[in-house]
Amino acid sequence: MGREVRRVPLNFDWPQNKVWEGFLTPDRLHEDRCPDCTRGYTAAAEWLQVLASRMDMLGSDIADQKRGRPLHPWLAQDSYPPNDAQYQVVRPSEDILDLLAGLTGQDKGHLLNPLRGGDGYRIARKIVEAAGLDPKAWGVCHACKGHGSIEKYEGQRAEAEAWEPTDPPEGEGWQLWETVSEGSPISPVFDSADGLAGWMSDPAQGDRWVPQDVAAKFIDDGWAPSFVGTPATGLVSGVEWVGNPTTEQ
Numbered sequence: 001m002g003r004e005v006r007r008v009p010l011n012f013d014w015p016q017n018k019v020w021e022g023f024l025t026p027d028r029l030h031e032d033r034c035p036d037c038t039r040g041y042t043a044a045a046e047w048l049q050v051l052a053s054r055m056d057m058l059g060s061d062i063a064d065q066k067r068g069r070p071l072h073p074w075l076a077q078d079s080y081p082p083n084d085a086q087y088q089v090v091r092p093s094e095d096i097l098d099l100l101a102g103l104t105g106q107d108k109g110h111l112l113n114p115l116r117g118g119d120g121y122r123i124a125r126k127i128v129e130a131a132g133l134d135p136k137a138w139g140v141c142h143a144c145k146g147h148g149s150i151e152k153y154e155g156q157r158a159e160a161e162a163w164e165p166t167d168p169p170e171g172e173g174w175q176l177w178e179t180v181s182e183g184s185p186i187s188p189v190f191d192s193a194d195g196l197a198g199w200m201s202d203p204a205q206g207d208r209w210v211p212q213d214v215a216a217k218f219i220d221d222g223w224a225p226s227f228v229g230t231p232a233t234g235l236v237s238g239v240e241w242v243g244n245p246t247t248e249q
Ligand SMILES: [Zn+2]
Pocket: 034, 035, 036, 037, 038, 040, 041, 141, 142, 143, 144, 145, 146, 147, 148, 149
């Protein structure tokens, strides 16, 4: 877990483990759900995307065959797949790459790269174009114009885009925060760095416990990433790494 030290007022009383309200977009800026879609597309466009990504998987299977890997279960378990004379599913032949290279505009080498991302969206787009339709218009939900949500009042979206988070107030106190969520306090507020270090190195912290000198150095440095890998130690918690001179590189 990423942790950081914040200086907050001594009487700061935001609950622990609750994201600071200033970090969260206020409810009044949340738009209504679109009644007609979930992601801004019509259901027809969603289906086209599914079929296009299955076509894309046929290309990926050529690479899988070369690496001795089985046919992807979504293809292997298709209800009406192409069969051989023994009614076994036949895997796609390499000429699928010519078709997909033409549809996606990618070269065949790219299609054989096992680490490539899916190109289904390029295939879908090409099919829409081949139908003589505008890919920016066809398949876009009319009700929300592709946003997937609808403004509660005019200007709400612009307001949400202009919204900026606000930090908690600053003060004389010392407090530990986690930074994995938007950010919430995870310790009481202490009136000194030593107080916070003492709390962090209290055995009652269980999994989060760190030695006193480690905690003190962490507070001094102000911030530690969640986990840090070093050749000497492997993966250690960020707090431990920042605070421990013997593991520094
Ligand atoms: Zn919609």
